[in-house]
Amino acid sequence: MNTLSRRWLLLVLLWSPVAWSAAPAQGSLASHPDGAAIASGHHLATEAGMEILTKGGNAFDAAVAVSSTLAVVEPISSGLGGGGFFLLHDAATGKDVMLDARETAPQAANEAAFLDSKGELDRDRSVNGPWSAGIPGLPAALVELSGKHGKLPLRTSLGPAIRIATEGFPVYARMAKGYASRREVMERYPGTREVYLRNGKPIAEGDVFRQPELAATLTRLADQGFDGFYRGQTGKALLAGVKQAGGSWSAEELAGYRVKLREPIVFNYRDWKITTASPPSSGGIALAAMLQILEGWDLKSMDEAHRTHLVVEAMRRAYRDRTFFLGDPDFVQIPQKVLTSKDYAQGLRATIHPEKATPSDLLSGNPTPLEDDETTHFSIIDRDGNRVGATQTVNLLYGSGLIPKGTGVLLNNEMDDFALKPGTPNAFGVMGYAANAPKPGKRMLSSMTPTFMESPDKVVVLGTPGGSRIITMVLLGILGYDDGLTAQQVAALPRYHHQWLPDEISAETGALSVDTIKQLQAMGHKIDLPGDSAEGGRGSSHVWGNLQTVEWDRRSNVLSGGSDPRNPVGSAAVSAAASR
Known part of the structure; x- marks a missing residue:
């Protein structure tokens, strides 16, 4: 073991949650992390x-x-x-930049x-x-x-x-x-x-x-x-x-x-301020559309099948817009204000049937056109x-x-x-x-979506690889934090995805229960499952992505990290602060 590895042996915890706490006075919020x-x-x-x-x-x-x-x-x-x-x-100025x-x-x-x-x-x-x-x-x-x-x-x-x-x-x-x-x-x-x-x-x-x-x-x-x-x-x-x-x-x-230097996409989802990537990333605009569509439903109260159905329908609509409207903002005019507005999301939400899948070729006003x-x-x-x-x-x-x-x-x-x-x-x-x-x-269009989340008492940083699935993995991570999951639980969340075309849900092994799969199919969804699943399928990847996230709980002043368990060489580490 080299010197550096020994130095951090007690601080680095591979693919498992880590935390450091120095709690502020009761009822107050920490102004900075102690670590x-x-x-x-x-x-x-x-x-x-x-x-x-x-x-x-x-x-x-x-x-x-x-x-x-x-x-x-x-x-x-x-x-x-x-x-x-x-x-x-930048904590000193409070400014965000991409x-x-x-x-x-x-x-x-x-x-x-x-x-x-x-x-x-x-x-x-x-x-x-x-x-x-x-x-x-x-x-x-x-x-x-x-x-x-x-x-x-x-x-x-x-x-x-x-x-x-x-x-x-x-x-x-x-x-x-x-x-x-x-x-x-x-x-x-x-x-x-x-x-x-x-x-x-x-x-x-x-x-x-x-x-x-x-x-x-x-x-x-x-x-x-x-x-x-x-x-x-x-x-x-x-x-x-x-x-x-x-x-x-x-x-x-x-x-x-x-x-x-780009101005990030900023919008609100419930009690969270979301700051995320702007074009030439497609991620921020797609996240704004999906989350503001989903804000109209109480996802936490739903069974898995109906929650998944609504999330997939939001994915479908955001990826359709990605296909036609997004590119390098220095070369093309992007209707960003419209695509990220709550009014536009409300209109898209109205096109979603709560019990039926929307065929992707019905979404476009134009003829249906023909990342890892x-x-x-x-x-x-x-x-x-x-x-x-x-x-x-x-x-x-x-x-x-x-x-x-x-x-x-x-x-x-x-x-x-x-x-x-x-x-x-x-x-x-x-x-x-x-x-x-x-x-x-x-600059070519991208799905990379580094993201900040801020609630009244928490700060989160998250992102992942995964090609065209990056945006939907970050979406599921945001929903996981909103559900109250820890950083490590968010990093480990099972994943599913829809990108408008091909018109199908793809899912990791075990991401959806057999009963949920049957209910989704009854709603009209086509599902591409990993080849070794109980339901068969044409063989999507067994696992996706490599989500890395850190969280600061300002109420308890606890820092924690989550590193995707799908990646055995990844890590999250938390350190105590040096004296200030």
Whole structure:
């Protein structure tokens, strides 16, 4: 066991609830937590964040450490070659902002570039290799977080990630299995083979995985900031690697990448203030629609079948609007005020029959037109009350599979999140039209939904990976907190999902009882169940997502964390505050 692991052994509790309490005077509310809480998809990332807090950093410094460490230890899910959304709360000012580090389309990208000779979507080009990759945003986000919001030098906050990339970490089962499933693509590229093959053999569970080239890239980022990635040695190597693999990036567009500051979506659900991701994420608008539709019913008093029916019908309507209206707000006009209004939600609620499913093709005023778990999320609250909810990704398993030689940077395959051919589903089965068509410099639509919840006496940060299912998992998490569940109970909640098309409910193994399934089917719902369930089905995934959440109870001043039990390497940690 290394020194860092020993230091936090008593503080880190893997995939189980953790808490720290220093209660305020009876009847009052704590003004700040007496400690900090972090939940992430890998225990090394959680430990890295805690390490930075002990060095005097705040939640934003810790976010740099957690994010960059996840980029090292979860290449299957995220990395410097990808992007994400960072939802930030500054306790001193009370302000919330969303840092948009979504990837952007290269200048050469257009719909025609992704069609084959028959005019059909070239699926290999859209998800594999250089054409599938957008210009990365995560490194710029780390620089922004540290420089504009942090207290420590970027070099300090990136220290744990550099150390782990240099010294290595044990390969875990999901990482090895993911590589096996993507091996044919990843081994097309010399730079990827150099990182993932050892004496001609691929990584295996238990191997110590070292990434000296990635450590060097992180060191240049630490020492030179933005220019250390987007220009100079790293920038030149990225451009050369993309070109060698047959792609087309320019030095101008790489160096021209910028993070964007977005105003979050804010709305109320019962006694909760919800602050969540704004476009180019579709999550916040969809959450506002779904929760404000559901606010018209007393869900807590309902049996499982009728509650599930109404939640599914709200999902169906929100995803229909996602398909037609949402995209990059810098390129398309989004009717956000309408889509997030209570009046609009009330109108949608009126179209829901309490006992019957609505066929999806009846919802559209137009003719009915014809994301995976490979993402990661972390949640942080520090002792001053600053908080970060961040969801980051490279899209599918190991992104594009392409590592430009000399960088250690695995590039994303986020171009598939555009509507590359209008009306044709992407890898997650979701569709889009003109609002989400690719254009140079445009940011592709996303489902990533980092979210804050605030009630009169509680503060919550939550989020999850899961492709197109992210939004509905966050929805179920919000409903779980509203039901009074603990952070760990919320992280473990069973999950179900509907995304308008295909017109079916998908569900985890055991998420719905046999009786509920029968009642839903009698209402007219089609249900796609995991292949090994008692009811059969065409085989949706057995488990979804990797929800990470932290909660601060201001009445008792208890901090707690919940880490998804579906992920055996995730962790939540809570620390006592240093003396103030």
